[in-house]
Amino acid sequence: MTTSLPVFELGRPRLDLERVAALAADLLQLRGEVTEDGDRLSVSDENLVLEVFTASGELFAADRSQLHNPSLRPVLPTPDEAYALARGLMERHDLAPRTGDLVELVELGPGGTHVAARARRRARADRRTRQLDVQARFTLGIRNPGVDSEPKVLPVIGGGGKLSFTFGDGGRLIGANGGFRPVGDPTFVDALDVDEAFERLGSGDTLDREGAYLAYYLAPGDVGQTVLTPVWVFTSAFDVDHAGGRGRSTVHGRHTFVAATDRGPVFAQVEEQSERRDRPPAARRPFDRKGARADRAVNPSEAGTSWVRQIDQSTPLGGSPANAQGFVDGLSADGWQMNFNWGDLNAWESDWHSDDDTWVDAADFVFYTGHANQNGWVLCVPGKKQSVLLTPSSVGAAPASPGDLYGQNDLEWFAVAACGPLQDDVISAGGGDVLSRWDGAFDGLHTMLGYGAITFDNADEGRKLARYTRDGMSVIDAWFRTAKEVQPATNGEAAPDGPDVWVGAMWVTKAGVDPSGDHIWGHGSVAADPTAPTQLVCMWTTC
Template structure:
């Protein structure tokens, strides 16, 4: 047990356009004429499908060949995992892509994974699956401890014949600043439980780590945290807890659970906003519920489990999602949290709530079988409650307005392709698609945070496809590993599931007004899912 921890002062990497141009030449093609643009977060160079970005807040980098990265149509001759590690070392040595580190900072052993695609023909029942790329992640360590928070990994993605198609990472330089008094894990957990005493948790464990924020956020100091994991009990259901970060020293931000939400009115209808919609964000009038045609304004909603499940990040996570869409002129139909996040909104009363919106974001606890919600029903939504196949019973998600759902939790897209015991996601969640375009989530245990909802919406508003926006959000915010066992780890996979047919394939869907959107995939001919390691 440590008595003290070292706190490190962080210095951002260079975020100049000179470094950006050097990176573009190193990563892709020295002779290309890239277009320079400024964004709210930093600088971007683009040439065709190739893009390289630098974040002002950290000097972190994002680079991708968007014609190859996360594209199910790509058929690639891929290197082995060992060959990919050698390629990553060779590229890094040649172009200094991994910053040199001074003790006690060090690069941990590389973690390998990649992107996978699975598809089932609904007529024959045949399932096909293949790997689309190979990924190598170099995780940052401090004093031998892992770094969590999204700001401690460097990731290389290799496509056809070992060509680099993706690169991202952030390693702010760290120098010892001062010592801080350690907080024992049992004391930190006691303080945490005192702020949210109502939930039941079993198999509680903790491990030490350091926290480094995602690249889009500024951070002055690197500080220690306790990573807490366990099993949440919700009624008759047990599911892995989204991992929580608690202060491990007397330095660093205190744990804040957010403000209690007003009790939900009994006669509430979609559009009631006893919520925390940004005071500065314009909220457009709600479109007629009878309108089924694409007409503005569009609608968004959130359900979240925060203090009810011991999660300090959920409320702000959901708030970021609705703030971004409200600022774009969308109507916010609902923002229900904790005891207000009724399971019935997703099932018995979905026509009034979830299926009355175009885009719904959930954050809380989940597993492969469903996600935690509140009474008056049984406390979680199960795949057994959404129908047995696309369009059967045919009156849930997508029968009215809903196009896209994101579940920012510890599932529900686990699959045997990722780890044994994950089951068959294409058979498990096929009944969710009654016109729904995309079900986005994770294939394992993830970390509680405040950033997913806002980043997902921001990247979507920037013109990215929704799958690209979600995958990039997860890669920038979640670490590559979670320390869990199969089927929930040890690597973290983010995923998206969809149905389609000739002329209606939502794989390239954008948000309304920000790019193309597929026709509703009614009577689909196939089910598909794609995952990539974060």
């Protein structure tokens, strides 16, 4: 059955140096020279920055002394006050989209940044939590022109088509993300129905055909796009054994999608990797007794990736290979050595567990993308076409128990670009206690990056994380910015995996050592390894 859906032409944003300067002055009281750096116009000083992508007009603004600062105890505005301030900014600078019969501006519920901390040897009841900011969030909605059984307003996914303003102490603006490209008049075209879309996706017995829904795809702001197009989004769930045979649980996969018209997004096709012939990575550079690194010119920083497109019954993720490759390409261009880039049947659970000293813990920065839940992330059983969940029991209940996962050798930071594993009751009921759950991962590890909700398949997280850390942003700030620019604000899921999409970072501290402000090697300060930590901390913000 043929379905007729609107496709919208996207215009070019109105951008000039004077407009960017006016935005910087009003949003951040920032005055200075506007410069052009590749695909961005920007103005900045020591603590303040405003950037505008020339492809879309979407912006990034931050007061780096205030945004995502876990030491602050701000007095925050109410959500109503935050939305009133945001509407005023949008009106003064013509930031709202042009709406019409089929396009509307949707005000989402307020978001924010939350932090939880406790001493390692104290009970969960001693956790301290607080909110660091209030966010007024807006997104595009596309009114359904009449497809049966679909919602009246269709969501926009892909990271574009949304705008948020972040307010801190006393109602001061401390951040902003996003914007709206000019949307033209619609043209109605024939589109796939759900059954045709399911067949085009190719495979995946775990895909929920009945739960599929229509949405519109708008790419992140640094990506050029000429049309706003519909897609079919598929949800999924599958059962997976825990690593070591210690149980079994359900993983709700990343939402994946397929273009509903011939003008929609298509993930790049990547050939399957040859069967892995295991080899050790290049020798690690030497350490002195205090863990200081030898000459970087001789021994470059090291990174690696593990990615899952599809293993046995897991949902196919077309974006995973390119997502990981973006991380590889970005850090390789900065002189990093890539120890490994294993995908699908080559993405072995043992690299993260029994052989971590040779693989994951022999690198400084590791990027994983695939499927996850709050209790771990999906990898492959070595030598078998079988997925397995690496769980908290694999890393132990506490540092150095039962072994040395992660950071006893080399690992400083790793990112899990999937549907977890940082769910917590602070952000969504039923999320449990992330501080207790992942305590054992920190055997010198600085920071664990992830999500606290179900997320969407994409090809952009790896390249953006590499780009922003190379720009000099802290690892946590770069990850939070990446997530906000790639993921939609909501996912339509129930707690603890939705409906808001939360990005998070967990780290540990001890006296005189706090890695929350870490930068990657060569781009700023890096804390000493927090071995034998005394405090656990996690921070989340809404996408």
